[in-house]
Amino acid sequence: MSRRRYERAAEIFADVIGVEGAERAAAVERACAGDDALRRAVDRLLDSDSGDSFLDVPYGGAEWSDTPEMDYEHVVRIGEYAIRRLIDRGGMGAVYLA
Amino acid sequence: MPPEGHDLTQLLNLGAEGDSAAADEAFERVYERLKLIAAGPQGAASRRDGTLHPTALVHEAYTRLFRGASMRWASRAHFFGVAAKAMRRIAIDHARASLAKKRGGDWKRVATDGVAAGAGSDPIDILALDDALSALAELSPRQATIVELRFFAGLSVHETAGVIGRSDRTVELEWRAARAWLKDYLGDGEA
Numbered sequence: 067m068s069r070r071r072y073e074r075a076a077e078i079f080a081d082v083i084g085v086e087g088a089e090r091a092a093a094v095e096r097a098c099a100g101d102d103a104l105r106r107a108v109d110r111l112l113d114s115d116s117g118d119s120f121l122d123v124p125y126g127g128a129e130w131s132d133t134p135e136m137d138y139e140h141v142v143r144i145g146e147y148a149i150r151r152l153i154d155r156g157g158m159g160a161v162y163l164a
Numbered sequence: 165m166p167p168e169g170h171d172l173t174q175l176l177n178l179g180a181e182g183d184s185a186a187a188d189e190a191f192e193r194v195y196e197r198l199k200l201i202a203a204g205p206q207g208a209a210s211r212r213d214g215t216l217h218p219t220a221l222v223h224e225a226y227t228r229l230f231r232g233a234s235m236r237w238a239s240r241a242h243f244f245g246v247a248a249k250a251m252r253r254i255a256i257d258h259a260r261a262s263l264a265k266k267r268g269g270d271w272k273r274v275a276t277d278g279v280a281a282g283a284g285s286d287p288i289d290i291l292a293l294d295d296a297l298s299a300l301a302e303l304s305p306r307q308a309t310i311v312e313l314r315f316f317a318g319l320s321v322h323e324t325a326g327v328i329g330r331s332d333r334t335v336e337l338e339w340r341a342a343r344a345w346l347k348d349y350l351g352d353g354e355a
Contacts, residue, residue, distance in 0.1 A: 067303060069304070072303035073303070073304060076304065080340075083337075083340065105236055110344075111341055114347040115344045119346070120289050121314075123210075124218060124317075125218050125255050126217055132220070
């Protein structure tokens, strides 16, 4: 499959997964505009969308990250303390290294 | 920031600008660091139930290398991109080693000790996924990157969006398409 066809198929897939049944079929039909190869590519993605996949759990059986990693390096000053980074978080809130 | 982190930041930035020697060097350093943490006693912090948690491992490497230094957003993004690729390599090393062990071939102590298999890391699945991911990268490099970040580094949708510079919504949709494509490619039901 060409890169262009795959990217188009993925776009159509993204556009139609919100709708079901006849509405979805009509949307796919419209988007593919008679391009059978594109249509097959979209149908294959849609057919494989349901059910379990081992990708549903990250490698090693871990959980998805939910740490605010992307934010915590910004040093924030509170009074005389510079908040350097998050140490851990739990039920009562988050603990930061100051 | 420790000197090691400072050098790495430069390598990551040069690599992202297209310097392939710098990119390779950055990859090797991150890969070695991840292996070291996984194998060492500190690796215990990354494991629960005897299973390696890539998220914890990657974040631990990040914290140690850069030690709370303020880093440019782009450099952090480069680090996570490289770390996800390094985790993919570690997963493959581990899968190959455990298959060799199962076959009863000459058993070698491999540098992936400490990377225990867990759910979602069946060696056959991992090797098949590696091939499939290379095929996907030909069709959509971005989707392949998203799978690396999500599956091998355990990043959330939001974190992945930050690394690739796209919206959460885009990552959700691309991830779902990639998941479907990989499932189809790997043989429906078995994937």
